Amino acid sequence: MSETIRILVCIKQVPDPEAPASSFRIHSETKTITAEGVPPVINPYDESALELAVRLKEANPDVRLSAVAFGAKLARAVLMKSLAVGADELYLIEDPSVEADGMITAHILAAAARKIGFDLILAGRQAADTNAGGVGLALAGLLDIPAVSWARKIELEEKLLRVERVVPEGCEILAGTLPALVTVSHEAGALRMPNIINVRKAKTKPTHSWTLADLEIGKLPGRSVELTRLEAPKRERHCQVIEGESPAETGAGLSRKLVQDGVLNLRS
Amino acid sequence: MGKYLLVFCEIGDRGAVAPASLEVLGLARELSGPMKLEVAAAAPREISGEVAECGPSCIYIAPSSAPTGYFPEWYASFLGEAARLTEPEAVLFAHTPLGQDLAPRLAQKLGTGLVTDAAGIRAEGKKLLVTKAVYGGVALATYSLNSTPQIITLRSRLGKIPPKEPGRSTETVEVKLPEGGGKPHWELVNRIEEKSAEIKLEEAQVVVSGGRGLGGPEGFELLRELAGLIGAAVGASRPPCDSGWIPSSQQVGITGKVISPQVYIAVAISGASQHLSGMGDAKKIVAINKDPDANIFKTADYGAVGDCRQILPAMIETLEKIKSEL
Ligand SMILES: Cc1cc2nc3c(=O)[nH]c(=O)nc-3n(C[C@H](O)[C@H](O)[C@H](O)COP(=O)(O)OP(=O)(O)OC[C@H]3O[C@@H](n4cnc5c(N)ncnc54)[C@H](O)[C@@H]3O)c2cc1C
Numbered sequence: 001m002s003e004t005i006r007i008l009v010c011i012k013q014v015p016d017p018e019a020p021a022s023s024f025r026i027h028s029e030t031k032t033i034t035a036e037g038v039p040p041v042i043n044p045y046d047e048s049a050l051e052l053a054v055r056l057k058e059a060n061p062d063v064r065l066s067a068v069a070f071g072a073k074l075a076r077a078v079l080m081k082s083l084a085v086g087a088d089e090l091y092l093i094e095d096p097s098v099e100a101d102g103m104i105t106a107h108i109l110a111a112a113a114r115k116i117g118f119d120l121i122l123a124g125r126q127a128a129d130t131n132a133g134g135v136g137l138a139l140a141g142l143l144d145i146p147a148v149s150w151a152r153k154i155e156l157e158e159k160l161l162r163v164e165r166v167v168p169e170g171c172e173i174l175a176g177t178l179p180a181l182v183t184v185s186h187e188a189g190a191l192r193m194p195n196i197i198n199v200r201k202a203k204t205k206p207t208h209s210w211t212l213a214d215l216e217i218g219k220l221p222g223r224s225v226e227l228t229r230l231e232a233p234k235r236e237r238h239c240q241v242i243e244g245e246s247p248a249e250t251g252a253g254l255s256r257k258l259v260q261d262g263v264l265n266l267r268s
Numbered sequence: 269m270g271k272y273l274l275v276f277c278e279i280g281d282r283g284a285v286a287p288a289s290l291e292v293l294g295l296a297r298e299l300s301g302p303m304k305l306e307v308a309a310a311a312p313r314e315i316s317g318e319v320a321e322c323g324p325s326c327i328y329i330a331p332s333s334a335p336t337g338y339f340p341e342w343y344a345s346f347l348g349e350a351a352r353l354t355e356p357e358a359v360l361f362a363h364t365p366l367g368q369d370l371a372p373r374l375a376q377k378l379g380t381g382l383v384t385d386a387a388g389i390r391a392e393g394k395k396l397l398v399t400k401a402v403y404g405g406v407a408l409a410t411y412s413l414n415s416t417p418q419i420i421t422l423r424s425r426l427g428k429i430p431p432k433e434p435g436r437s438t439e440t441v442e443v444k445l446p447e448g449g450g451k452p453h454w455e456l457v458n459r460i461e462e463k464s465a466e467i468k469l470e471e472a473q474v475v476v477s478g479g480r481g482l483g484g485p486e487g488f489e490l491l492r493e494l495a496g497l498i499g500a501a502v503g504a505s506r507p508p509c510d511s512g513w514i515p516s517s518q519q520v521g522i523t524g525k526v527i528s529p530q531v532y533i534a535v536a537i538s539g540a541s542q543h544l545s546g547m548g549d550a551k552k553i554v555a556i557n558k559d560p561d562a563n564i565f566k567t568a569d570y571g572a573v574g575d576c577r578q579i580l581p582a583m584i585e586t587l588e589k590i591k592s593e594l
Binding site for chain 2: 126180233242
């Protein structure tokens, strides 16, 4: 009889990062951003983490896979995708009263992880909205478990973990033991599409709604990251468009212009 | 009240101090004046001599050489100890893979906050105001940190590499690792090199990048031909990397390399904000795209509208001709 291996995947809800830039409105006075008509999605890096978790579950029937999301206001239908692709249960921790930064989020997830139980925790390497990349590694520190960052592949054999970790010029293959936390990089690949049958099945899987009161958190740290300004990047430039009778002439004209203006230097 | 800005210096590809760390050291020197602080450096033993020549007031060195393999616990433990000894107002890292791995660990250890991927930084009293791209580059946020030390990772080229002062005497403190700080958890089983033959993006003055519109690896052959002619490195947007047309080491953007070359030529790239925040600071931007409304033209200095499969060969031919007449 083999034991159940509990895998926890942390998923954050973010506005769809692939939405056109023009749909985001920046309000500098209130330091807020609104994304008109942009649907919330699961952070793409967390989706990659979920994909690796689902592959582990496929390779190992003893895996029990839980997804956990924390946020002020969560879209259940969006996060249910985790169940549709293979998670066994979903935990939604909602609390509009906390304005969390990364460290606060890590504390909340740590309390949730302790309550749910875990052998392996996966999280995306960073969130597509804040682009910070602190929560996963901080969570490991709070739980006092070893962590490896930027995985693209994970294998599990009993309680032995094998991780392929992305480095600038290739990858490192690491071996370690559970419990552990792994942050996942986009090189792991995108999350599979759920099929219709599994979307329906997802509705019958357990979804637990918690607030902070359901967790034994103790005292949360104060908010340490303060937003002082929000603005649109100034990227507009005046573009000189090179005209030509044909694409070939345009290309020739562009080359001549770039050399003439000293943008390209062919002497060196 | 802290007295120091602590800079973590890491070992670069060539065994010397990583240039990105030297830039942070230079930046810390600039910030330290107005902040009325001194610069302390924390460095593995093997690069401590070189770091000392770059002007920190004092340097905290690890008790042994840096471990081989993946051993973030060792670094975090060393830095935790260096921070305990220096009580810094801020700990600054280069936004390298190692910096990104260590900064959150250190922040958690010290119970403080962190801001990563700073694209700009300035001091207001002892507080640092850090600007970075958020929402995939759609917005720029400025953050301050309410807890000390303020932990920050910084993009390259924010600071200037300080001049070396050989023979400079710098106070050196040897850091003892606390109990348990020396045990690796991860065993390095293998390291697989996926070296690309491309010129390093970070070091190139001219970069020619291709996007999804190149249609396949053959599109990049044409780009390489152009790049060879003008001494450029070849980069890409994310889709070509995801499809394996070019190694991911060549990806430009928020999750790839952040570069600011003299010239950036974007071929068949639409100009998504995630891409623009990786190259938007290039001195001159040239865009080639068949869609006249492509977003990339809004950020470009020069544009050519049309099919790159026809534009590129004509560009190459003309450049060859000009070159032969020089
Ligand atoms: C979390 C996250 C992180 C990301 N990080 C990055 C990143 O680091 N870097 C990055 O680049 N992207 C990143 N992306 C992806 C980004 O959002 C865009 O999807 C991507 O940049 C688009 O690449 P592209 O411009 O090559 O492709 P597309 O947007 O598909 O554009 C292709 C362009 O080619 C043009 N074209 C097509 N055929 C031709 C032709 N024959 N001749 C001329 N022009 C032609 C089209 O008009 C179009 O403008 C990220 C996305 C997310 C969600």
